[in-house]
Amino acid sequence: MAIINDQTYIEKxxxxxxxxxxxxxxxxxxMVFSLAMKMLKSREEAEEISQDTFIKAYKNLSKFKGDxxxxxxxxxxxxxxxxxxxxKNREKYHTGTIDEITINKINSTDNILEEISRKERAVIIKExxxxxxxEERTILWMFYYDELSLKEILEITDLSESNLKVKLHRARKRLxxxxxxxVEPEIINHYGRK
Incomplete structure (x- = not known):
C-alpha cells in the first residue's frame, strides 16, 4: 500500500x-532523522542532514526509477x-580496536545478558x-532495528554482498x-551480590 501511495505522490x-x-x-x-542520529550522534547535524536529504531527493526525484x-x-x-x-568531521569520531573474541567470552556475556530484563537489555545494547x-553501528541498526533485508542494505550502502556480510560479522563481534x-563488570557486581 505504501509503495502505491509513494508512487502516486511521486508522480504528483x-x-x-x-x-x-x-x-x-x-x-x-x-526514518531519515533516526538514521542520521545513529550515524552522527548529534541532533543538530542529524536535523541538517535530514533537511539536505529531502532537498536532494526533491531535486533528483525524476531519477527515481522505482527499481x-x-x-x-x-x-x-x-x-x-x-x-x-x-x-568532513573525521577527527570527532574515534574507532576502537576489536579484541579477540572467544567462545567462552561470548557464552559468558550471553549468560549475563540473560539475567537482565528485556527493558534493561535494550538500554544496554543501545548504549x-x-x-x-x-559504519558498524549503522549496519547493525539497519539490520536489527529497521529490519531491512540484506538486499536493501546492499542497495543503500553499495557494498558487495560478501563485504556486507564481513562488516556485519565484524560489527557483531565489536558490539x-x-x-x-x-557492561559486564557492572552487571557481575550487581547480580553477583544476589
Whole structure:
C-alpha cells in the first residue's frame, strides 16, 4: 500500500504539486532523522542532514526509477549524506580496536545478558551500539532495528554482498566486545551480590 501511495505522490510531485512532496517528507522524516542520529550522534547535524536529504531527493526525484522502494532510495541518499558529513568531521569520531573474541567470552556475556530484563537489555545494547564506529553501528541498526533485508542494505550502502556480510560479522563481534568491556563488570557486581 505504501509503495502505491509513494508512487502516486511521486508522480504528483513531478507534475509540479509540491504539496504532494510534503506527504513523502512527512512519511519518511522519522526514518531519515533516526538514521542520521545513529550515524552522527548529534541532533543538530542529524536535523541538517535530514533537511539536505529531502532537498536532494526533491531535486533528483525524476531519477527515481522505482527499481527499489522509495524508502530504500531515500535511505541511500541519507546514508551517503551522513558518510560525507563523517568524512568532513573525521577527527570527532574515534574507532576502537576489536579484541579477540572467544567462545567462552561470548557464552559468558550471553549468560549475563540473560539475567537482565528485556527493558534493561535494550538500554544496554543501545548504549553499546553508540560506542561503535558509525559504519558498524549503522549496519547493525539497519539490520536489527529497521529490519531491512540484506538486499536493501546492499542497495543503500553499495557494498558487495560478501563485504556486507564481513562488516556485519565484524560489527557483531565489536558490539560483543563493547558489551563485555563496558557492561559486564557492572552487571557481575550487581547480580553477583544476589
Amino acid at each position: 510531485t513531478l507534475k509540479g504539486d509540491t504539496n504532494a512532496f510534503a506527504f513523502l517528507v512527512n512519511n519518511y522524516k522519522v 527499489s522502494k522509495f524508502s530504500t532510495w531515500l535511505y541511500k541518499i541519507a546514508y551517503r549524506s551522513c558518510l560525507d558529513s563523517l568524512k 553499546c551500539l553508540d560506542k561503535l564506529p558509525e 560483543l566486545t563493547v558489551v563485555k568491556n563496558n
